[in-house]
Amino acid sequence: MERSDPILKIEHLVVETTGRRPATILNGISLEIGNGETVCLVGESGSGKSVTSLATIGLLPKSALAARQGRILLEGEDLLTAGSSRLKELRATRMSMIFQEPMTALNPVLTVGRQIEEVLQAHSSLGAQEQRRRVLDMMEHVHLPDVERIYRSYPHQLSGGQRQRIMIAMALILRPKLLIADEPTTALDVTTQKQILKLIRELQDALGTSVLFITHDMGVVADIADRVCVMHHGSIVEEGSTDEILRTPRQDYTRDLLTSVPALMPREPRAEKSGEAILEIIGLGKIYSARSLFRPRQDTVAADQVNLVLRRGRTLGIVGESGSGKSTVARCAMRLIEPTSGSIRIGGEEISHLPRRALHPYRKRIQMIFQDPNRSLNPRLKVGESITEGPINYGVPRPNAVARAKELLELVGLPVDAIDRHPHQFSGGQRQRIAIARALAMEPDVLVADEAVSALDVSVQAQVLDLLDDIQERLGVAILFITHDLRVAAQICDDVAVMQKGRVVEYGPAEHVLRHPQQDYTRELLDAAPGKDWDFPNFRPLSSADLPAESFKR
Amino acid sequence: MPPRIRYSTGLPVPTTDGIGHSNFEKQEPAMFGYFLRRVLAAVPVMAVVALFVFLLLRLTPGDPAAIIAGDMATPQQLEKIRTALGLHEPIHIQFLTWVQRLMNGDFGVSLLSNKPVTTLIAQRLEPTISLAILTIILTILISVPMGVLAAWRHGSWIDNIVMSASVLGFSIPVFVTGYILIQIFALNLGFVPVQGFTSISKGIGPFLERAILPALTLSSIYIALIARMTRAAMLDVLGEDYVRTARAKGLDEKAVLFRHALRNAAVPILTVIGTGFALMISGVVVTESVFNIPGLGRLTVDAILARDYPVIQGLILFTSGIYVLINLLIDLSYAFLDPRIRY
Numbered sequence A: 001m002e003r004s005d006p007i008l009k010i011e012h013l014v015v016e017t018t019g020r021r022p023a024t025i026l027n028g029i030s031l032e033i034g035n036g037e038t039v040c041l042v043g044e045s046g047s048g049k050s051v052t053s054l055a056t057i058g059l060l061p062k063s064a065l066a067a068r069q070g071r072i073l074l075e076g077e078d079l080l081t082a083g084s085s086r087l088k089e090l091r092a093t094r095m096s097m098i099f100q101e102p103m104t105a106l107n108p109v110l111t112v113g114r115q116i117e118e119v120l121q122a123h124s125s126l127g128a129q130e131q132r133r134r135v136l137d138m139m140e141h142v143h144l145p146d147v148e149r150i151y152r153s154y155p156h157q158l159s160g161g162q163r164q165r166i167m168i169a170m171a172l173i174l175r176p177k178l179l180i181a182d183e184p185t186t187a188l189d190v191t192t193q194k195q196i197l198k199l200i201r202e203l204q205d206a207l208g209t210s211v212l213f214i215t216h217d218m219g220v221v222a223d224i225a226d227r228v229c230v231m232h233h234g235s236i237v238e239e240g241s242t243d244e245i246l247r248t249p250r251q252d253y254t255r256d257l258l259t260s261v262p263a264l265m266p267r268e269p270r271a272e273k274s275g276e277a278i279l280e281i282i283g284l285g286k287i288y289s290a291r292s293l294f295r296p297r298q299d300t301v302a303a304d305q306v307n308l309v310l311r312r313g314r315t316l317g318i319v320g321e322s323g324s325g326k327s328t329v330a331r332c333a334m335r336l337i338e339p340t341s342g343s344i345r346i347g348g349e350e351i352s353h354l355p356r357r358a359l360h361p362y363r364k365r366i367q368m369i370f371q372d373p374n375r376s377l378n379p380r381l382k383v384g385e386s387i388t389e390g391p392i393n394y395g396v397p398r399p400n401a402v403a404r405a406k407e408l409l410e411l412v413g414l415p416v417d418a419i420d421r422h423p424h425q426f427s428g429g430q431r432q433r434i435a436i437a438r439a440l441a442m443e444p445d446v447l448v449a450d451e452a453v454s455a456l457d458v459s460v461q462a463q464v465l466d467l468l469d470d471i472q473e474r475l476g477v478a479i480l481f482i483t484h485d486l487r488v489a490a491q492i493c494d495d496v497a498v499m500q501k502g503r504v505v506e507y508g509p510a511e512h513v514l515r516h517p518q519q520d521y522t523r524e525l526l527d528a529a530p531g532k533d534w535d536f537p538n539f540r541p542l543s544s545a546d547l548p549a550e551s552f553k554r
Numbered sequence B: 001m002p003p004r005i006r007y008s009t010g011l012p013v014p015t016t017d018g019i020g021h022s023n024f025e026k027q028e029p030a031m032f033g034y035f036l037r038r039v040l041a042a043v044p045v046m047a048v049v050a051l052f053v054f055l056l057l058r059l060t061p062g063d064p065a066a067i068i069a070g071d072m073a074t075p076q077q078l079e080k081i082r083t084a085l086g087l088h089e090p091i092h093i094q095f096l097t098w099v100q101r102l103m104n105g106d107f108g109v110s111l112l113s114n115k116p117v118t119t120l121i122a123q124r125l126e127p128t129i130s131l132a133i134l135t136i137i138l139t140i141l142i143s144v145p146m147g148v149l150a151a152w153r154h155g156s157w158i159d160n161i162v163m164s165a166s167v168l169g170f171s172i173p174v175f176v177t178g179y180i181l182i183q184i185f186a187l188n189l190g191f192v193p194v195q196g197f198t199s200i201s202k203g204i205g206p207f208l209e210r211a212i213l214p215a216l217t218l219s220s221i222y223i224a225l226i227a228r229m230t231r232a233a234m235l236d237v238l239g240e241d242y243v244r245t246a247r248a249k250g251l252d253e254k255a256v257l258f259r260h261a262l263r264n265a266a267v268p269i270l271t272v273i274g275t276g277f278a279l280m281i282s283g284v285v286v287t288e289s290v291f292n293i294p295g296l297g298r299l300t301v302d303a304i305l306a307r308d309y310p311v312i313q314g315l316i317l318f319t320s321g322i323y324v325l326i327n328l329l330i331d332l333s334y335a336f337l338d339p340r341i342r343y
Helices: A049-057 A084-090 A112-123 A128-141 A147-151 A160-172 A190-207 A218-224 A242-247 A252-260 A326-333 A356-363 A383-393 A398-411 A416-420 A428-440 A458-475 A486-492 A510-515 A520-528 B031-058 B064-069 B075-085 B091-103 B117-152 B157-171 B174-188 B204-238 B241-248 B253-282 B285-290 B296-305 B309-337
Strands: A008-017 A024-033 A038-042 A065-074 A095-098 A178-182 A210-215 A227-232 A235-241 A277-290 A298-311 A315-319 A341-346 A366-369 A446-450 A478-483 A495-500 A503-509
Touching: A008 A049, A024 A038, A024 A049, A024 A065, A024 A210, A024 A235, A038 A049, A038 A218, A049 A065, A049 A095, A049 A178, A049 A210, A095 A160, A112 A128, A112 A147, A112 A160, A112 B253, A128 A147, A128 A160, A160 A190, A178 A190, A190 A210, A190 A218, A190 A520, A210 A218, A218 A242, A227 A242, A227 A252, A235 A242, A235 A252, A252 A458, A277 A326, A277 A478, A298 A315, A298 A326, A298 A478, A298 A503, A315 A326, A315 A486, A326 A446, A326 A478, A366 A428, A383 A398, A383 A416, A383 A428, A398 A416, A398 A428, A428 A446, A428 A458, A458 A478, A458 A486, A478 A486, A486 A510, A495 A510, A495 A520, A503 A510, A503 A520, B031 B091, B031 B309, B064 B075, B117 B157, B117 B204, B117 B253, B117 B285, B117 B296, B117 B309, B157 B204, B174 B204, B174 B285, B204 B253, B204 B285, B241 B253, B253 B309, B285 B296, B296 B309
Parallel strands: A038 A210, A038 A227, A095 A178, A178 A210, A315 A478, A315 A495, A366 A446, A446 A478
Antiparallel strands: A008 A024, A008 A065, A227 A235, A277 A298, A277 A341, A495 A503
């Protein structure tokens, strides 16, 4: 890629927090993006990726952060010294931004057509007819169906992918030279993600836009980047072409990041153990009905004829996209919600229709680990209180419960003195360890992990997966693991069930399902996984021999 | 997902599952159904109020006629009142007769003046309603921009002034504010008359001349309340992603604040304005006394002092009706402001 005349050039940018004791957030970073080039800024949470993007478009939160040194040159013009009215002119016309969560990034009370039109109103003097025509035209360009209807729709009436297409239409309607994309596909399903990445590439080729793409996902990097900047603690630690970074990383940090990426290939199958079925789900169905006085009843089938068996010491993964019913199944299994039909057996005992009181003894046998440990731990309770609350509720004397909590904290790799601290004193990964200890305190037969590693950085994710594996070896607990991430499923699951629209479409040993998928939908999911051609931990592309032939060579 | 504001009306606020699928059906909003349900929900409320008002007199210990007539009544007077109220009938017949009369617009006759209650209320309605409306307009014009500005310049001197002013507005009693305003603008400067009321039918100018001071007096507390409310709601909304998106589009701050932020902050603000208005209708007693305005507040005071039960009952029914109507209007306006509240 020729880089004679960079579109964006950041020179020694220093960003600090405002206030009496300023902390450095960006430590003098420099980067360049050439014409039509895609540069990926990759790093874990807190590395300063988003701050870099916000500084560029001039939207650093004024009360908290300020650029102290350096220059940000957009086609030679310094954005840090530009006045606010000049910045307003440049936004949407020369540089645009799209964000992670298209639901919250769009205004819920204005129609999406109106929101795109605003860009034209602010930056052009076109008539109303012409504006509308241009908006509909752009909506066609981002491949939205039925544009007249969508033009009049509100964000909540669209799907996640459609919303992100609206964001892209809004960002690119005035053909800016630079598009800043801050994790634009992280909140989307893999198949949607694939379509959005393709769309960005297509529009980039058509319009000659340069893209600064922020992501934490090495798979996405492998698929779309021309060049990569790896960020760590507010510095760019390594920079190079995508091939250089993925094949021959020079820095330890980059190597760690790459080796943490779980492989899409399932691990070696484990030897079948004793095989006592601890959790059986038979013909499970869940229907949500919306009743209204003025409308016929509307039923939503969230789960239909689901049959699953989980054996002691084994891990069963339920994978699927959002709305596929995987969480519904997990919540029914725990009797957090009432199943409409079918049966749930724990250790052979039918629990699907037990009343609340009779359910009490079974509750401790099946425990849950939630997605976001920042919200699943009560911030006002000390860690020890959170862990011991359950056992004490089941009649364990307090001193015994506390002693057990200390053992569990050691088991999950935390210091014993953590027992007297509060959740906010721990990192995300540590908090998830606490959540695991809390679940284990009940000495359950089954752990239900609902997207338990999805909110974690990839290096932390690897550690928590190792921990779960280790705990399973030691305690023989069975794990029901719900995830949208096939890589994670490949690393931890013995068996995998693929769900789509409330039904299990494919179910079997992970080795079979992920390596030799029989169903089109499973193939589609595998095919959409970003970076599927790369073997990240070994710094090489997957050779064709490693690839499951049925799934990728069609 | 950030936690959503929970509105005090008990309306469920739509949420999403975080990945982007809305809980709502993808179909045209059923505005009519929403409207009808809201209207129907008002019926049982009014029925309960009517029952309460009826029982107010019947269930007080002792003979209602004696309570109404007072200590000095003669047996003839008592008998006359009993007949007038139909107290000889069984209680459920009394209630049915009473409700039937209400339906026909017959609220009874004042014991004091012998005029129909509806006539009495109608006579006093204009001053109170026009004063309340003027107050609300003043309140919105002053408080909403104040709140928006304070939130926009959060932590600055503007914010501090707005917040201090609203503490003042809360803490000074209405009659003090009233007399201070009279002292300055009517007595010292002579801009407006001291007291009284001129009907709006005699022209906007003369009406405003007399109504402006009471309206300002009355609005001081509401300005304080709504400015704070607006500021808080705007502070929440200004942290939202779509406000960042609006700025990233290069919109000017006016569009960001009013088109994007204020409309999203409007639901809680509107709730407070609506309830404020309803409270005002019944809470103008003091202001009407200070400014000697012949409105509903004065009628209420007179009726209570004279134990004029039919008038008291009529007033309670009437103000409850206004409450229900205003709440209905607030609910309906939510649906116009926020497309997600249409179901």
